[in-house]
Amino acid sequence: MTETLIWIAVALAAVGVYLSWTAGRLDRLHARIDAARAALDAQLLRRASVAQELATSGVLDPASSIVLYEAAHAARKAEDDQREVAESELSQALRAVFADSSQLEAVREAPGGPAALGELTSAVRRVPMARRFHNDAVRAARAVRAHRVVRWFRLAGHAPFPMAFEMDDEVPDALGADAQFDAG
Amino acid sequence: MRIGIVCPYSWDVPGGVQFHIRDLAEHLIGLGHEVSVLAPADDDTPLPEYVVSAGRAVPVPYNGSVARLNFGFLSAARVRRWLHDGSFDVLHIHEPAAPSLALLACWAASGPIVGTFHTSNPRSRAMIAAYPILQPALEKISARIAVSEYARRTLVEHLGGDAVVIPNGVDVGFFSRAEPEPAWQGGTIGFIGRIDEPRKGLPALMRAFPRILEAHPGTRLLVAGRGDQEEAAAGLPPEVRGQVEFLGMVSDEDKARLLRSVDLYVAPNTGGESFGIILVEAMSAGAPVLAADLDAFRQVLDRGRAGELFPVGDADALADSAVRLLGDPAALARLREAGSRHVRRFDWGTVGADILAVYETVTAGAASVATDEPSGFLARFGRG
Numbered sequence: 001m002t003e004t005l006i007w008i009a010v011a012l013a014a015v016g017v018y019l020s021w022t023a024g025r026l027d028r029l030h031a032r033i034d035a036a037r038a039a040l041d042a043q044l045l046r047r048a049s050v051a052q053e054l055a056t057s058g059v060l061d062p063a064s065s066i067v068l069y070e071a072a073h074a075a076r077k078a079e080d081d082q083r084e085v086a087e088s089e090l091s092q093a094l095r096a097v098f099a100d101s102s103q104l105e106a107v108r109e110a111p112g113g114p115a116a117l118g119e120l121t122s123a124v125r126r127v128p129m130a131r132r133f134h135n136d137a138v139r140a141a142r143a144v145r146a147h148r149v150v151r152w153f154r155l156a157g158h159a160p161f162p163m164a165f166e167m168d169d170e171v172p173d174a175l176g177a178d179a180q181f182d183a184g
Numbered sequence: 185m186r187i188g189i190v191c192p193y194s195w196d197v198p199g200g201v202q203f204h205i206r207d208l209a210e211h212l213i214g215l216g217h218e219v220s221v222l223a224p225a226d227d228d229t230p231l232p233e234y235v236v237s238a239g240r241a242v243p244v245p246y247n248g249s250v251a252r253l254n255f256g257f258l259s260a261a262r263v264r265r266w267l268h269d270g271s272f273d274v275l276h277i278h279e280p281a282a283p284s285l286a287l288l289a290c291w292a293a294s295g296p297i298v299g300t301f302h303t304s305n306p307r308s309r310a311m312i313a314a315y316p317i318l319q320p321a322l323e324k325i326s327a328r329i330a331v332s333e334y335a336r337r338t339l340v341e342h343l344g345g346d347a348v349v350i351p352n353g354v355d356v357g358f359f360s361r362a363e364p365e366p367a368w369q370g371g372t373i374g375f376i377g378r379i380d381e382p383r384k385g386l387p388a389l390m391r392a393f394p395r396i397l398e399a400h401p402g403t404r405l406l407v408a409g410r411g412d413q414e415e416a417a418a419g420l421p422p423e424v425r426g427q428v429e430f431l432g433m434v435s436d437e438d439k440a441r442l443l444r445s446v447d448l449y450v451a452p453n454t455g456g457e458s459f460g461i462i463l464v465e466a467m468s469a470g471a472p473v474l475a476a477d478l479d480a481f482r483q484v485l486d487r488g489r490a491g492e493l494f495p496v497g498d499a500d501a502l503a504d505s506a507v508r509l510l511g512d513p514a515a516l517a518r519l520r521e522a523g524s525r526h527v528r529r530f531d532w533g534t535v536g537a538d539i540l541a542v543y544e545t546v547t548a549g550a551a552s553v554a555t556d557e558p559s560g561f562l563a564r565f566g567r568g
Contacts, residue, residue: 025320028294032326035296039548122541129348130545133327136345140323143344 353535362440379411385452443469
């Protein structure tokens with residue numbers, strides 16, 4: 001009798017340890033998503049700011065300036081549910097404006113141009129990076145949350161279901177990794 | 185930035201991953217960062233001052249060859265001590281899925297962790313069996329880097345998730361500034377790699393060489409690398425054997441000079457490559473490249489624009505391409521030029537900046553790396 005009780009106690013303790021460990025895992029994954037999301041937000045904001053700065057600098061032609069300004073402004077002001085669309089449109093605007101390498105030359109020759117261009121290049125290339133890290137964390141958290149044990153014991157608590165950030169983040173060719181030497 | 189790098193393979197044995205880590209560490213130190221590398225090493229091997237030994241590695245068959253790996257409680261304790269003493273801003277683990285130091289470090293650490301995946305081995309049964317053990321450790325990695333599009337694909341298929349592609353770096357200037365060696369010039373074909381490792385593909389080149397020699401008499405084949413020379417040259421007719429020179433193991437300087445001197449560099453590998461650093465080195469030195477059409481090589485050679493490709497293991501196709509190229513100086517010059525331009529993508533200046541961008545992305549606003557104390561269970565009860 002005592003022996004059975006001991007075994008039951010051991011089994012319960014083992015289950016407890018497993019549940020606690022899984023909850024800890026999930027906790028860490030949620031923290032990772034939060035950090036990745038903050039990093040992504042920072043890169044997106046940085047990209048929109050530099051784009052807006054370039055648009056208002058008067059270096060680009062008026063039509064390009066307006067296109068870029070509109071897109072950057074919309075990206076900065078977008079509500080959460082419109083954010084993915086607005087940021088994708090900014091990517092498209094950047095690609096359209098810098099499709100022509102003479103624009104790049106114009107910016108580079110302006111005072112302070114190379115620095116602004118450097119910052120834009122770094123921002124447009126870090127957005128896809130940050131987005132991949134974020135979505136990778138989301139996928140890992142979802143995989144753990146899909147476990148039966150996690151669902152039955154509600155180990156995820158009140159944390160919202162993680163959503164991937166989907167957008168068009170293709171870098172303009174002229175600012176891509178292969179181009180930075182040819183252009184410079 | 186304080187950066188901790190974990191090398192899974194023994195520091196005493198030369199290898200692609202070790203060289204990559206050495207160059208990365210030296211590049212980062214040159215930029216003023218504090219770097220510490222934890223690597224398996226024999227206690228009596230001299231180590232650079234930025235390398236900390238994690239103890240002797242044990243040879244184990246892994247991934248198709250014998251790898252020297254670390255495991256056990258002693259190694260785990262050393263990993264913890266290193267993490268504790270280093271108080272790093274970011275931890276960069278190489279080959280986190282290898283059953284070694286890398287995995288131990290992944291278990292023991294918490295905080296911003298970057299993982300670089302080098303291999304692209306097909307899904308093995310061991311991997312499937314180990315999945316539940318690997319996953320909790322791998323999900324601590326905040327940012328994954330794959331060294332090629334091919335390595336990224338393997339990673340996505342095996343473990344899910346995603347990674348950014350940052351190629352291995354090369355000090356392009358070291359190769360492009362090397363002085364050509366006159367003895368190695370004038371109608372020469374170069375090969376660098378282990379002679380006795382069939383996946384490096386020397387046998388295919390040996391089969392193709394008599395035909396190349398027939399079309400271009402006087403051509404010499406220069407072979408640099410470890411292995412049994414007589415065995416490799418067995419079966420060659422004497423007049424062909426005389427045109428093959430074995431240079432044995434060469435130093436980094438001689439490798440650069442060899443690549444600067446040859447008229448054509450041939451990489452006849454038959455598999456097992458996830459990147460192809462030797463091709464990047466050859467392009468850095470301005471050597472025209474003729475390589476087997478492996479996924480990894482195709483990508484390094486910009487889908488064939490920066491070097492010629494031939495079907496894997498096909499000695500006849502290799503001979504045809506080599507004969508045609510050696511008879512067409514304009515084509516060789518074009519390859520030299522295309523290679524030299526494309527290779528700047530792989531210079532440490534570019535690659536190092538990309539890796540630092542990853543570090544900055546994961547460390548922004550995050551706490552530094554700490555040892556992951558297994559006290560969560562008790563703490564949870566105290567809290568609940």
